Amino acid sequence: MALRLCPPLRHQFLPLPPPLHSNRPTRLRKLFVHSPILEPNHALKLVTDVKEKLEKDHHNLPVGKYGRDDEDMILWFLKDRKFSVEDAASKLAKKWRQEFGVSDLSEDSVRTVAETGKAFVHDFLDLCDRPVLIVVASKHFPGKQNRSENEKLCVFLIEKALSKLPAGKEEILGIFDLRGFGTDNADLQFLTFLFDVFYYYYPKRLGQVLFVDAPFVFKPIWQLAKPLLKSYASLVRFCSVEDVIKEYFTESTIPTIFRD
Structure with missing residues (x-):
């Protein structure tokens, strides 16, 4: 049977999906970092805060899938920016998807x-x-x-x-x-x-x-x-x-x- 190299999680956000994995399982003891647990209501509030900020400051951005009100995409960017509303909103405000077509x-x-x-x-x-x-x-x-x-x-x-x-x-x-x-x-x-x-x-x-x-x-x-x-x-x-x-x-x- 083939050896599975699906690496264990490096972080855990509950109830959010897990972020990046490490591709070196044998060295995880040096890389493991505990992250704070995010409550569901807190996660929802952060998503809402980003949506409201984008609507206020970047109302010309499109809505719908991959738009300024796409909650799944907003959550991904919040995770990427360590749940900073300001940083996530700034990153999402880039019109890359629209300009790139x-x-x-x-x-x-x-x-x-x-x-x-x-x-x-x-x-x-x-x-x-x-x-x-x-x-x-x-x-x-x-x-x-x-x-x-x-x-x-x-x-x-x-x-x-x-x-x-x-x-x-x-x-x-x-x-x-x-x-x-x-x-x-x-x-x-x-x-x-x-x-x-x-x-x-x-x-x-x-x-x-x-x-x-x-x-x-x-x-x-x-x-x-x-x-x-x-x-x-x-x-x-x-x-x-x-x-x-x-x-x-x-x-x-x-x-x-x-x-x-």
Whole structure:
């Protein structure tokens, strides 16, 4: 039977969903931090406070799903900002989703760049019941491909992965297939963009990132990128194809690219 690497919780907010996991279970004794329990009525009040602040100070923001009155999204941002109403409201006030056109992204709108095969959402969940977003680094050529289209594909696939979350699950798994990676594939700016998107606009949604079979040429890229990735750098695990197969999937759910 495959070994499950679903890490234990680092924090607990009740009755709220759990936040980020650690990907190094053997070292949790050094990382464990107790957080205060948040009562349901207190959580509801904080959400209401953010809604009222956004309505007062940013009434021009859209409403509805992902809008200024979306309570689920407000709760996620409160968790991310340590339940600070001011900080959560400030972050939510950014019109990123609207300006980026997230609601307009579709299979058709990203079809051309998606057909390169550089990134896709896996058909199956991993052993921790997380949707899986896979990036094939050897098919990414920043010097030849449109950056804006790459960014749109990135956001579309994050949205698609999140739409596959089972009930009660909150995080996705990111896999970077680094086999065949060369200098022509190096793109520090886009890697930073990807993690910034998660950090600023999808807080607490990225559970773990696997860098698979990273070649020597990738090491200096990682040394430059690591300080820019903020807390998400701690979610990265360097591993082999064999690790991915044995520890994250069943025989029937292994991604096709790792079956060769």
